Amino acid sequence: MSILSVAFLLFAAGLIIVYYLVPKKAQWFVLLAASMFFYCFGGWRSVGFVVATALVSWASALGIQKKTDAQKAYLKEHKAELDKAQKDAYKAQMKRSRSRLLTLCLFFCFALLVFFKYTRFLLAQFGAEQSAFGIRADDAIRLLLPLGISFYTFQTVGYVVDVYWGKVQAERNPLKVLLFTSFFPQITQGPISTWSELSCQLFAEHSLDYTNYVRGAERLIWGFFKKMVVANIVAGYVKDVFANYPQYAGLTALAGAFCYSVQIYADFSGYMDIMCGLCQMLGIRLTENFDRPYFSKSVAEYWRRWHSSLGAWFKTYIYYPIAVSKWNQRLGKWAKQRLGKAFGDYLPATLALVLVWFTTGLWHGASWAYIAWGGVNGLFIIVSMWMERPFAKVKNLLHINESAWLWRAFQVLRTFILVTFIKVLPEVGTLRQGLGLWKRIFTEHTIPTSLGRLLPFATDHAAFFAAVFGVLLMLVVSLLQRKGSVRELLERRVPYILRLLLFAALFFMIVYFGVPASGGIGGFLYAQF
Amino acid sequence: MDELLELLKDINPDVDYETEDQLIDGKVFDSFSIITLISNISETFDIELGPQYLIPENFNSAKAMWAMIQHIQEDE
Numbered sequence: 001m002s003i004l005s006v007a008f009l010l011f012a013a014g015l016i017i018v019y020y021l022v023p024k025k026a027q028w029f030v031l032l033a034a035s036m037f038f039y040c041f042g043g044w045r046s047v048g049f050v051v052a053t054a055l056v057s058w059a060s061a062l063g064i065q066k067k068t069d070a071q072k073a074y075l076k077e078h079k080a081e082l083d084k085a086q087k088d089a090y091k092a093q094m095k096r097s098r099s100r101l102l103t104l105c106l107f108f109c110f111a112l113l114v115f116f117k118y119t120r121f122l123l124a125q126f127g128a129e130q131s132a133f134g135i136r137a138d139d140a141i142r143l144l145l146p147l148g149i150s151f152y153t154f155q156t157v158g159y160v161v162d163v164y165w166g167k168v169q170a171e172r173n174p175l176k177v178l179l180f181t182s183f184f185p186q187i188t189q190g191p192i193s194t195w196s197e198l199s200c201q202l203f204a205e206h207s208l209d210y211t212n213y214v215r216g217a218e219r220l221i222w223g224f225f226k227k228m229v230v231a232n233i234v235a236g237y238v239k240d241v242f243a244n245y246p247q248y249a250g251l252t253a254l255a256g257a258f259c260y261s262v263q264i265y266a267d268f269s270g271y272m273d274i275m276c277g278l279c280q281m282l283g284i285r286l287t288e289n290f291d292r293p294y295f296s297k298s299v300a301e302y303w304r305r306w307h308s309s310l311g312a313w314f315k316t317y318i319y320y321p322i323a324v325s326k327w328n329q330r331l332g333k334w335a336k337q338r339l340g341k342a343f344g345d346y347l348p349a350t351l352a353l354v355l356v357w358f359t360t361g362l363w364h365g366a367s368w369a370y371i372a373w374g375g376v377n378g379l380f381i382i383v384s385m386w387m388e389r390p391f392a393k394v395k396n397l398l399h400i401n402e403s404a405w406l407w408r409a410f411q412v413l414r415t416f417i418l419v420t421f422i423k424v425l426p427e428v429g430t431l432r433q434g435l436g437l438w439k440r441i442f443t444e445h446t447i448p449t450s451l452g453r454l455l456p457f458a459t460d461h462a463a464f465f466a467a468v469f470g471v472l473l474m475l476v477v478s479l480l481q482r483k484g485s486v487r488e489l490l491e492r493r494v495p496y497i498l499r500l501l502l503f504a505a506l507f508f509m510i511v512y513f514g515v516p517a518s519g520g521i522g523g524f525l526y527a528q529f
Numbered sequence: 530m531d532e533l534l535e536l537l538k539d540i541n542p543d544v545d546y547e548t549e550d551q552l553i554d555g556k557v558f559d560s561f562s563i564i565t566l567i568s569n570i571s572e573t574f575d576i577e578l579g580p581q582y583l584i585p586e587n588f589n590s591a592k593a594m595w596a597m598i599q600h601i602q603e604d605e
């Protein structure tokens with residue numbers, strides 16, 4: 001079901017009505033029914049995979065929980081009889097048993113993801129025409145990715161690992177785990193929530209609250225504005241530049257790259273605003289995924305503020321386990337003794353970061369362009385970590401005041417330019433084409449003599465100025481967000497009738513200038529991941 | 530507790546660890562400092578500090594870290 005469709009609006013309106021009409025204890029069940037209904041539009045096969053993933057995760061988590069509880073009960077009962085060695089042996093045996101269950105669950109979830117997402121890429125790398133399962137490289141193109149598999153696999157794996165670590169208790173009701181896995185607002189583009197964040201929201205009883213309802217509706221309209229007036233108009237420019245950059249001036253190619261930064265932010269954060277707004281209307285607080293990322297002062301900070309739920313997932317389930325693992329800590333200690341304290345301190349984190357950015361690249365797409373994209377991101381973060389102390393000395397020597405607004409503005413601009421160049425690398429097409437765009441920007445020095453020559457793709461002037469207005473509005477909102485919620489600010493400072501007119505104007509712009517998009521869920525960029 | 534305070538001063542000597550209770554939430558420590566700290570805590574107190582303990586609440590203050598260390602020692 002396309003989110004940019006009347007069908008979706010009717011679906012959302014119907015959901016809100018039914019949600020508040022049924023007994024509060026049954027509200028989560030309405031969400032489950034709505035999620036399954038939404039999922040059916042992705043095909044019955046997609047429903048089958050999400051149900052299978054949820055059931056395997058439910059059973060594994062419950063099995064792990066039972067073993068944890070049995071261990072606690074046994075140790076409590078035999079506290080006086082067992083010595084330390086016996087206790088340790090018993091704990092190790094139970095841990096192995098829990099690990100087996102966890103491994104089986106991880107294998108099942110990731111095998112599905114790898115099969116659907118990476119078969120074609122893997123077959124191509126090994127030059128194999130046919131896999132052991134009889135899948136040909138060409139067939140793999142037809143293995144359509146089940147809707148949201150990249151997102152729900154990570155979310156559900158996070159839940160089972162949290163149960164294994166004892167962070168959360170396993171849920172006994174399989175339908176509740178199914179709702180957690182398939183909750184439709186976050187299934188196609190995240191956020192990737194943890195069980196502790198989302199379950200308390202999904203299974204709580206919610207009453208219709210006027211403030212939540214109005215603020216949710218305002219955010220929903222703002223999201224549609226960002227997606228349809230900014231992202232979808234700019235998408236046409238980006239498509240044109242990425243397809244024709246060899247014929248364009250370097251500055252036009254550069255403008256296309258910056259347009260892509262605008263497009264992907266308006267697209268992805270617009271989707272989040274739509275879904276967070278809808279959830280707020282239902283009284284549910286969804287995990288936030290953006291914190292004004294283009295105001296970051298470093299690439300590492302940018303990744304804490306852009307798609308932050310994915311970053312948090314990688315940090316919790318890949319970075320920390322690798323960085324604090326025994327073998328890595330031993331390696332760090334060895335390096336500290338032989339190669340110096342700084343080297344030893346940074347080595348475990350560096351190895352963990354290499355793995356994190358390799359997998360982040362692969363998660364975004366099965367291609368060398370995405371692996372290179374992850375590599376470049378990781379390189380900037382690792383180099384800035386290693387160079388932190390020398391940079392501090394240089395800044396000291398040059399008497400740079402780090403709190404001065406000019407220095408901060410420079411850092412923000414530098415980071416924005418860097419992430420823009422990194423972002424376009426996998427998006428042009430192949431890695432060779434991505435590098436080709438970079439080359440064009442740096443080696444073609446023709447100065448366009450008019451705005452029309454600089455931006456030859458902006459042929460519809462009304463749409464162009466609507467998009468420019470939208471970008472400026474997004475900038476103003478981002479600046480205001482430094483001091484808190486803009487909707488709360490409007491409530492305090494702007495009379496009701498003016499607020500109404502403001503959102504009516506946004507609605508008018510969506511209807512007049514908004515560009516609908518094709519595709520299963522509305523042509524959102526992150527849905528392809 | 531004194532041993533722990535020494536380890537923390539190694540990471541950042543300019544913090545008052547007796548009163549500071551926002552070491553993670555206040556971004557006093559970043560994820561790299563945390564890894565170094567975990568390595569040092571594991572070595573000094575001879576405990577296995579697994580990823581399940583890596584939550585902000587356990588590292589926001591010296592007091593919370595000390596409580597976590599004692600909990601792991603009792604558990605082991």
